[in-house]
Amino acid sequence: MSARILQGKEFAAKIKESARTEVEELKKNFGVTPGLAVIIVGENPASQVYVRNKHKTCEELGIISEVVAMPETTTKDELLARIDALNADKNIHGILVQLPLPDAIKAHSEEILNRINPLKDVDGFHPENVGKLVIGSPALVPCTPAGCIEMLDLAGIEIDGKRAVIIGRSNIVGKPLLHLLMARHATVTVCHTHTKNLAEVAREGEILVAASGKPNLVTGDMIRPGATVIDVGINRIAPKKLVGDVDFEAAKEIAGAITPVPGGVGLLTVAMLMKNVVKAARLQLEA
Ligand code: NAD
Numbered sequence: 001m002s003a004r005i006l007q008g009k010e011f012a013a014k015i016k017e018s019a020r021t022e023v024e025e026l027k028k029n030f031g032v033t034p035g036l037a038v039i040i041v042g043e044n045p046a047s048q049v050y051v052r053n054k055h056k057t058c059e060e061l062g063i064i065s066e067v068v069a070m071p072e073t074t075t076k077d078e079l080l081a082r083i084d085a086l087n088a089d090k091n092i093h094g095i096l097v098q099l100p101l102p103d104a105i106k107a108h109s110e111e112i113l114n115r116i117n118p119l120k121d122v123d124g125f126h127p128e129n130v131g132k133l134v135i136g137s138p139a140l141v142p143c144t145p146a147g148c149i150e151m152l153d154l155a156g157i158e159i160d161g162k163r164a165v166i167i168g169r170s171n172i173v174g175k176p177l178l179h180l181l182m183a184r185h186a187t188v189t190v191c192h193t194h195t196k197n198l199a200e201v202a203r204e205g206e207i208l209v210a211a212s213g214k215p216n217l218v219t220g221d222m223i224r225p226g227a228t229v230i231d232v233g234i235n236r237i238a239p240k241k242l243v244g245d246v247d248f249e250a251a252k253e254i255a256g257a258i259t260p261v262p263g264g265v266g267l268l269t270v271a272m273l274m275k276n277v278v279k280a281a282r283l284q285l286e287a
Contacts, residue, residue, distance in 0.1 A: 003229075003255040004155075008267030011154045015147075015271035020061045022278045027062070034281040035064035036094040036122065036273075037086045041079065042072035042102040051098055057270050063277055064091065076108045080115050087117040093281040094122035096273075119283050122276040125171065133179050139283065140276055145177035147268030148209060148230050149184065157207070157228050157257065159184040165205030167191045167198070167218065167245070173211040173232055181207070198222070210245035220250030229258040230265055 026032045036058055040051050051067055058065035068082060079097075086095045095116050101109055113121075118128040124142040132139045152159055164186040168174035174190055181188045191201055202208055202222040210218045211232035223229060233245030244261030252258050259265045 001253075003252045004257040005252070006151060006155055006230075006257055006259045006264065008151070008259065008264045011151050012267040012271040014154060015150060015268060016057070016061060016274060019063075019271065019274040019278055022275075023062045026278065026281055030285060032093075032281055032285065033062070033064055033091075034094070034277045035066065035092045036096070036277045037066040037068055037089075037092045038096050038098060039068040039070065039079070039082060039086075040098045041070045041074050041105070044098075044100065047098045047100075053270055054273060057274060058277075061274055063274060066092065072102050072104075074102075074105070076105050076112065079105065079112055083112070083115045087115075087120060093120060093284055094273075094277040095120045096123045119287060120280055122273060122280050124176070124276070130171075130176075133176060136183060138180075138183075140280060141180065142172055142176045143269045143272040143276060144173050144232060144265075145180055146275075147265055147272045148177055148232065149180050150272065151230070151259070151265055151268055152207070152228070155257065159186050159207070162186045162206045163204050164188045164207040164209070165191060165202050166209045166211065167202065168209075168211030168213070168232070170211065177209060177211070212245050214245055215243045216245070216247045218246040218251065220247060220254050223251055223254045225254055226256040227254075229255045231259050231261050232265055234261060234266055 023034055038051050038054055040047055055065045055067055086092050113125050118126045121129055121140050124140045129140045133141055164181045166174050166177055169190050169192045178188050178190050191198055199222045203224050205227055207228045209230045213233055215235040215237055229246055229251055231244035231246040235243050237243055242262050
């Protein structure tokens with residue numbers, strides 16, 4: 001039997017609709033229009049596409065969008081000064097620095113991200129937000145893992161009590177997802193490059209999340225029959241060809257539900273960013 005295909009488009013549309021309603025409420029009840037500033041340094045073509053997409057989605061939902069394009073030659077101090085100015089700007093509720101930064105300042109990425117006011121940290125990467133997530137008091141949570149949870153909820157897939165396996169332990173996806181799934185009472189295993197018998201561990205997952213960045217790492221024999229498979233991977237294998245981490249054709253014959261790439265959970269990331277901008281505006285109203 002073929003798996004249920006979880007199409008990101010329909011879930012992303014629902015999340016955006018709910019963000020739009022919240023934007024309208026904030027305007028009506030508090031006279032506040034949420035604002036997002038995205039800083040892009042240099043001319044990485046993939047980053048430019050992502051930033052354009054964020055800008056477009058803000059405009060669709062009535063969120064103020066400021067794209068701060070800085071040259072490749074920007075120094076760390078210039079970037080920090082720009083973040084300080086946005087931290088002080090009352091019309092901006094969310095700030096994000098598009099990664100990766102140019103090679104000359106890449107080594108300072110952590111210091112740069114940590115300069116963002118935690119209440120405006122809509123990527124959820126600031127240590128204060130990471131700490132809150134770990135202790136079970138989440139404030140602003142990274143968008144991609146939050147999108148995975150939202151997709152499971154909207155698809156009506158139970159998390160409580162399930163065995164969940166995540167392949168990947170990055171700060172952006174694997175680690176925050178561990179805490180989100182654990183908070184929802186799943187029993188979670190996190191796999192990484194040193195995991196032995198990956199196939200055997202993966203097969204334990206009733207929910208299997210692949211976030212390794214390795215095309216076709218997850219083959220059909222690694223999937224428990226009937227499992228929900230969320231493929232977070234976005235891997236460019238040819239100029240116009242994107243694939244995930246999962247061998248989709250094989251997996252869909254074994255899984256109970258699966259996300260495609262492209263068109264799967266990746267589409268929820270920008271939608272969750274919009275929710276975070278609204279949440280940031282609320283947090284700043286309460287502060
Ligand atoms: P990363 O390179 O920082 O981390 C990859 C993780 O996978 C590491 O923890 C590593 O230990 C693990 N891993 C790699 N190869 C493995 C193997 N053979 N066996 C077991 N574990 C292995 O990557 P990331 O930033 O977490 O991103 C992961 C993937 O998700 C990438 O394809 C990325 O493009 C995609 N991604 C998508 C979105 C989105 O949908 N919007 C957002 C972020 C990342």
